[in-house]
Amino acid sequence: MAWDDGYIAVDWGTTNRRAYLIDAGGECVREFEDGKGVLSVPKDGFHSAVGEIKAHLGDRPLLLAGMVGSNRGWAEAxxxxxxxxxxxxxxxxxxxxxxxxxxxxxxxxxxxxxxVMRGEEVQVLGAVAAGLIPPDCTVCHPGTHNKWVSLRDGGIQHFRSVMTGELFNLLKQHSILSDLLSQDALEGEAFDAGVRTGLTSDDLQSELFAVRARVLLGEAQRADAASYTSGLLIGSDVRIGLKEAGEGPVIVMARPELTRLYAAAIRAAGRGATELDGERVFLAGMARIKELV
Amino acid sequence: MAWDDGYIAVDWGTTNRRAYLIDAGGECVREFEDGKGVLSVPKDGFHSAVGEIKAHLGDRPLLLAGMVGSNRGWAEAxxxxxxxxxxxxxxxxxxxxxxxxxxxxxxxxxxxxxxVMRGEEVQVLGAVAAGLIPPDCTVCHPGTHNKWVSLRDGGIQHFRSVMTGELFNLLKQHSILSDLLSQDALEGEAFDAGVRTGLTSDDLQSELFAVRARVLLGEAQRADAASYTSGLLIGSDVRIGLKEAGEGPVIVMARPELTRLYAAAIRAAGRGATELDGERVFLAGMARIKELV
Structure with a gap:
């Protein structure tokens, strides 16, 4: 199959997938997205799951990245x-x-x-290939498991995962804090207060319980609890990540609603932060990988 | 109703309840326990829920402690x-x-x-009243939310809750670590290694993700993950609690299977630990409260 006539790049994660049809000129001409993440596809169901993508975008060669290459995916890479x-x-x-x-x-x-990571590396290295970030810098890539990535000479030198998004979701859905965390987390005073605590305290397990105690004792507003807790977890995440970060502004790369909160926390820690849309650079990374094959 | 003819002491928690019939001589002569915790009783169902206790133990006056006095319980105390x-x-x-x-x-x-706490204070103060622990000491009371309690002159001076038990359960039941945490956490090398990390690292959100990465990369055994993670969370808890602990051995008060793990972690931090069964001292606390009414 001729790759030069165009191909399909797929970002296949745990809970959803996004596929992009790239034409012969390297332009993305059509997209397809659904909730068929790796966990919802049976081990022998990936060939037909790929058929659905082709039905939407055409019968082109495929380059796939993300959890599709994990031990729960199509084949382990x-x-x-x-x-x-x-x-x-x-x-x-x-x-x-x-x-x-x-x-x-x-x-x-x-x-x-x-x-370990699967998927973020394509975005981070794609951003370097596209000239959007310097070859030596620190990238913060928020998501279910935030990644702090150290780049040197355009390559990934080391990285660290922080379980922030998943922890917030666990607390929101299943914990004693559930009824306090049902609202959306927003920037503002409560978020900033949480960030300050997270940046300075190393007692996260204790600060989390205190969220409920403060509301019960009238020391905090119930309506602020979700934003405060989000700030607490993100502030703690940033405290961990900045320990290994080099100089210069931190690049925060993800969906804009997430990069905004992380960039605010990084600035609260006295560091510069530059936001970048993760989707855009994914395609830059895949295009470069395709050239190198 | 005559209290001196005997009474029923109830420890009514979130997920279960334990009731004890105390005779005129102050002896516990019969017990009753079931899974009818506060969360499973409708707001107007406590009178009849108490009827079940009386059906088992007799029609005696009741002294109740624990979450039954919370805003989700019978009446807020x-x-x-x-x-x-x-x-x-x-x-x-x-x-x-x-x-x-x-x-x-x-x-x-x-x-x-x-x-805030509800229930543990009766056990801790009961232990003092019974002469089992000194009037000035630090008590560690593990459970869903571990309590570090500072006693002075026989009263509770201050305390701190740490969300360790609930975090472990959330990770075990709902997280990306679930399949790794299905086994029982046991004392031993893996637990000790987790304790060492928890005592020294303030990067809990990152260390938790690393549990999975270490197994995937062959740096740790899958069979050790539950014990290691338990040690990591308990070690982190002990690191937090010991910051405010006074001199002398820490009293670890709870069910024996929990006190054993916490005592091991406290000793690994270079401090003495004395274990005490929490149920026994609950009745001592309730007996003294009954006298004071």
Whole structure:
């Protein structure tokens, strides 16, 4: 199948997938998105799940990235160890069938730590390839599991995951704080107060319980609890991430509603922050990987 | 109704309840326990829920403690502020009907913090009343929300809640770590390693994600993940609690399977720990409150 006639790039995550038809000139001409994340596809159902994408976007070769390459996905694409860049990702592609390649994720082992990511690396390295961020910088990539990524010479040197989004969702859906967290988290005074606590306190397990106690004792407003808790978790996340961040502004890359909150917390910590839309740079990364194959 | 002919003491928590028939001589002669915690009783259903207890233990006056006195319980018994002891708890009893009194919980506001507890205070102060712990000491009371309680002159000076048990359950039941945490957490090398990390790291949100990464990358055994994670959360809890703990051994008061793990973590931090069964001292506290009414 001729890649130069155009291809489909797929960002296939745990809970949803986004597919983009790229034409021969490298332009994205059509998109398709649905909630069919990796967890909702049976192990032997990926060929037909890909058929749905082709039904929407045409019968083109596919380049897939994200959790589709995990042990819960179509086929496991072994992690590329740090340090590495787009060249190493391209070399690590696993071809599951003709005209369908899975881009691997990346791993880090060092300093007594171990970490993994799948999907964010394409966006981060794509942003460098597109000239949108410098080859040496720190990227903060919020989501279910926020990633703090250290770039050097255009490659990923090391990174750290922080479980912030998932923790917030667990607390919101299943915890003693559920009824307090049903509202949307918004920027403002309560969020800022949470950020200040998160940036300075290393007692997260205790501060979380205090959210409820403060409301019960009239020391905080019930309506502020979701914004305060979001600020607390994001502030704590930023406290962790900035410990290893180099100089210069931190690039915050994700959906705009998330980058705004993280950028506010990073600025509250006295650092500069530049926001970038993650979707845009995903396609830049995939285009470069396609050239390198 | 004559209290001196005996009474029923009830420890009524969020998810279960334990009732004890105390005879005229102060001895516990019969017990009753079931899963009818406060959350499973409708607001107007407490009178009949108490009828079930009386059907098992006899028609005696009742002294109730725990979440039954919260805004989700039978009637709200306003928190007694710190510092306070059994005298203040007895003075704060709310009589919901003839021969049925609810012992209040305690609150703390100070140092920019706010905290609440319901139920643990009876056990802690009961242990002092029974002469089982000194009037000046630090008590660690593990459970869904661990309480670090500072006693002075036999009263509770201040306390701090840490959301450890609930966080572990959320991660076990609903998170990306669920499949790794299905086994029981046990003492041993993996637990000790988790404790060491929790005692020294203030990056809990990051260490939790690393549990999965370490297994995926072969840096840790899948079978060790539950014990390691339990140690990580308990070690982090102990790191927080010991910051405010006075000298002398910490009294660890709860069910024996929990006190064992916390005592191990406290000893790993270089402090002494003495274990005490929480149920036994609950009755000592209730007996003293009954005398003070």
């Amino acid at each position: 072994p992690y590329v160890p740090c340090p590495g860049g787009l060249r190493e990702l391209a070399d690590g592609i696993v071809w599951v069938e003709e005209g369908a390649g899975i881009v691997p994720g990346m791993s880090y082992v060092g300093n007594g730590r171990a970490d | 306003p928190y007694v502020p710190c510092p306070g002891g059994l005298r203040e708890l007895a003075d704060g009893i709310v009589w919901v009907e003839e021969g049925a009194g609810i012992v209040p919980g305690m609150s703390y506001v100070g140092n920019g913090r706010a905290d």
